[in-house]
Amino acid sequence: MRKFLFLLLLAPLLFSSDLRTEQKIYQLVIHSLVPKKELVKVWCDDDKKRKILNTLNGINSVDSAENADILLISKKENLQKKGMKFVTSYQLLEGKEIDILGGFFWQKGRPNILFLKNSLQKYNITLPESMQDYVEDEL
């Protein structure tokens, strides 16, 4: 029931094309980074992002970072947490943490995705062909 009410409140937002774009990108990116799991556990430190994650198939938002398959980080202080990280701003990418696999953020009103080659290699992740274009050797 709560989920239904949430969806009802979110309904006007669902008509927004930016939100739809964001949903599609997270769905694609998270499953590309954790391809072996049908249900990927994601820890997220941003309420808005968490709500978006809850609308996605095969993605479960968890409360504990330790139990997560991947961390979706919006706050700098959470970069210290252990585990695979995916960030939501370019500034966080600049920290050059080895565990940061990449980021998705909006710039100039456009969606931007970046994957960092070294981090992908550390975790032995091979992205699908369609995502290869977004891999950067370095910032």
Place this chain on the structure above:
Amino acid sequence: MKPIKQIYMLLFLSMIIAISYLFYSTKNIQTTLNNNVESIFIEGAKSFAYNIDAEIKKHIKSDPYRELKENPQLQNRMQHALSILADDTFKYIFVLYKDKHGNYRYLLDGSKDKAHFNQRLSVDKELWNKVYSQHTPLLIHQNQLDNLWLTYLLPVVLDNETKAIIAIDFSTALPNNIYTAIEPLNQIFIYIFVAIGLLIMILIYQSLLSIRIKKDSITDPLTLAYNRNYLRDFLKTTDIGKYQIMMIDIDHFKKVNDNYGHKAGDYILSSTAQIIQKEIREDDVFIRFGGEEFLVFIKKTNKDTQLAYAIAQRIRTKIEISQFSFESKDIRITLSIGIACQPEQFKNTSLAIKHADKMLYVAKREGRNQVISHINEDYKELETHKKSINDVKEALEEDRVICFYQAIYSTKTDQVIKYEALVRIEEKDGSITLPFEFLETIMYTNIYNDMTQCVLNRVFKEIKRIKMDISVNLNFSDILDNKIFNLIIDELESNKEFSSWLVIELLEYELLEEISIIQKRLLQIKEYGVKIAIDDFGSGYSNYSIFKQLPIDILKIDGSLIKDIDHSDTSYKITSSIVTLAQELGIKTVAEFVHSKAVLQSVKKLPIDEVQGFYLAKPSPNIL
């Protein structure tokens, strides 16, 4: 459709067309306004872009990436220049170059959320590459992005090669402002269209309701047959020549109501109607005419002139073999049906229906549970001289229904001992109309009852005056009819002291199927001293059992025997035997139709008590 409805419809359509035109015009103005504003700002963006292009070309010779990377001061100065141009409308102003991998990266960024030099930006590569390869500007409508409206791209061409692209993004603030300004107008149109939609829905609902009400108003709720309202419309709009008319009546329906109750009566009516509906075709029209009477218009076919008769027989048989069960009581009924096969031969539909009703009456008289139709008679001729019900009604209202009196003489004293009252209508021109011209028409109507009452009143008035016997003619069916019987009793009750001078003559050819009721009622009448006579005895329907069953005082021998009694030995002998029988039973005899002296002399040879005829006295309006 009536003209007023057409006018309403025209006005309504005009209103919708006018509103639609206004809506279209407003939309057109909105589009034109958008285009004009768009073109003004595009021109502004172009001007900015060309100035930036000129500034870049002023400071950079051939390789923007290398030269800006090596000269951060130039980079900062130019970025500052770009940032001055950026405002709420031109949201982002930046310059990108294409790296060796085909990705676009920042050279300069004049926006507030400034990106780093060489930072990658995801763009629509297909369109940007087009600008790169063709060295021509491009305007992109950003339909997929929420915060961007337009992007203007201008290539920076150095040495005949595009080295970078100047991008100016228009925010959606401007179209949003235009939209916000015009939105109330759009909302007004939405409300108008919603109101029109609701109005149309209400009109549709009203129309459906009206159809339903109309249907209810023309349908009998009990039998689901059409009612008289529908009949009226049907007769107005239909060529009756295309149909045969069937009048159906449930035999002894009153008994069903009396014995089983009105609910059972309703059940019988609805069940009978259902059976009739099943037996007729879709083209036929089924109407509840009133009470237990139904009218069916059978659509004629070219082949079968007896179609209505065949269908009527089918209905009659079906009802006869059906067993109706109500509250575990089995009820059986029969139908009498009269048919008018050629309604077009009548002057009007009303006469055709009346004819079917007459055929129904014949069916009733012939013993019920049968179908009667006449096909090849000249009905027009039959109806020509008949009075209408309205004529008779008018005569009653104008007191032109009168009695003629024919004297009846005693054979012993040759004196007048009584009179026979004979009903007549005095026409406005003074002429006299005889009963055969109107009695049949009004039979079984309220007018007949009124006429019976009128005759009894006149007769009692004469009895009071002359204090002699006066006879009136009635049918056995009158005695059986509750209304007429009660009317007779009421008249007798009101004229108790004179009722012993009243003689009621009953036509003996009437079918005596309910003899016990007649017997009971005649005895009740006789309690007032009234004498009962059988009229026209010996006319062909003679049944000697009536002497045993009915309290008869007088026997009037039929004129067909008397008129040639002077020269027909057979008539004389038959009359003689009737008189002998009557004498032995203590019943008085009257010889009618005494039209000559010879007949009178022959009659007097027999022990007949009374004589009557034109030779002795013609019917006269006054008793002297």
